[in-house]
Amino acid sequence: MAKDGSEVTRATGGRRAPAGAAVLREEKTEAIRAAVFEELAAVGFARMSIEGIAKRAGVGKTAVYRRWRSKLHLVLDVVSAVAAEGLPSPDTGSLRGDIRMLLEVAARALRHPMAAQIIPDLLAEAARSPEIAEALRTALLDSQQGVAAAMVARAVERGELRPGVDARLALDLMTGxxxxxxxxxxxxxxxGYLDELALAVASALEA
Structure with a gap:
């Protein structure tokens, strides 16, 4: 088996990597990504270091630097990966049911201890870093905006909402x-808070 110093990438889609190319073992990549979340929750972005991430992931610093050239690019990659997963698009058959399901998923995510530490810290860093601000915009707005737009469109088709309801407003009312x-x-x-909030949001959008 190749040693860490001669890892080779699997990003070639299963094709044999060129001689001398480094292979990036997926299990190490995932361990590093998991370590990023843990480090962010433990010490915050400002105090986070490649050394700390590598130690937590059980790899050498070179394994991190082979994949990302800085902690900023590492965090941006992790945030973007989370954004790509996005929220599920509920389709319960009613606007209130869709809102209630989305609220349940969002509340569960925000209750997670890591989210409670990481999100406020990254929002603070976003004020100083346009790159982090853009990544967070994708993670916290753009991906969820599509879900809200689909919910509103289905509600309009069912006759629950009038055409022209602002999906961005719907998202603000739900997640704010x-x-x-x-x-x-x-x-x-x-x-009963989520039930009451779902009813209030649905009523506000229907008004």
Missing amino acids: PLYWRLLVVRDELPK
């Missing part, structure tokens, strides 16, 4: 209260 409660105030959601 959750972000405020879970990441700013850091308060638990009362029993």
